[in-house]
Amino acid sequence: MISANIKRGSAELAILSVLAGPPLHGYEIARRIERQTNGTLRFTLASLYPLLYRMESRGWLRAAWGETPAGRARRYYRLTAAGRKKLAPLRKEWKELFRALARLAEAHHA
């Protein structure tokens, strides 16, 4: 079973990564993560918004109401300087972790 900390850490990395580009609203964030991970990572309303609010409270994200091209009001999220600073070490840590796990799996098969 994957611990809550690992789940939350990977979800935070996913959100910070997609927001490294232009600002996105909640539904766009969820769909973009799903598309970019070929459906491996999926967010629902209940898993996405508590995390977005928490990350906003920590100062990693900033949100502001804006309009979609269709003229609908949506709350757009973008990375803050603190969020960008958080992203680089988080990426490094996860890369290292996956590399280590891959080595472990290869060693087990050998």
Add this chain to the structure above:
Amino acid sequence: MPDWRRETARILASTKLSAADRDDVSRELAGYLDDLCTDARSRGLDESAATERAFAELHHDARLGSKLYRARKENPMHLNDRTKHFWLPGMTTLLASVGCLAILQLTGVQAEFRPLWVHGGATIPNSIYVPLAIYWPWLCLLPFLGAGSAYWSRRAGGSKAVQAAAGFFAALVFFAILLTVLLFSFIIGGLVGNIHVADTLSLEFAGAVASWVVIPALATLFGVLPFLGRASAPDRDMGAAA
């Protein structure tokens, strides 16, 4: 299509969110459900199936309201990285350092007063006397306090520069205090018209800086130095894992 604002407001009704917060969150969640329906319909689902999917997502987690409330209210308890890496270890070391000094003084330990003479030469015509106050037991404690602060900062993930700053925090604060006192003394001296105050103050300031900043910083350096050559905890842990 259902009134998503009403549906999401119903989920949030039992939470302790303020009316403004509740309105903001319900508006945002309603937007999400609206997009979900539109997207589902563009993928070929009919309206009732798309609405059903959105309802299923809204009611998937019975604790959604309380989770949203907790997430919105997390801010006051959160410590940012700078606080964890620098302010907490630095302030704790400063308090410990001042506390140890106070305890030593209460137990009757006296400072050793030593005059530091800078002898005159080609550029300085006269010898200069700089008064020093040295608390040997306190100086012996400082390497441990500096090491503790640098270690704390390293465990929290602070960079080497931040570890050093956290270790030397007490000396830096003493220096800032002395500079402030000197500045005010000059201002007050200037106001009362005491023309000799500058010479006296400069010597006393030099003595105070040597006694409370330079010598303590050198003592602290013994404790901080071993940490400056090591990688921080996350790097080391990840390195070990790899």
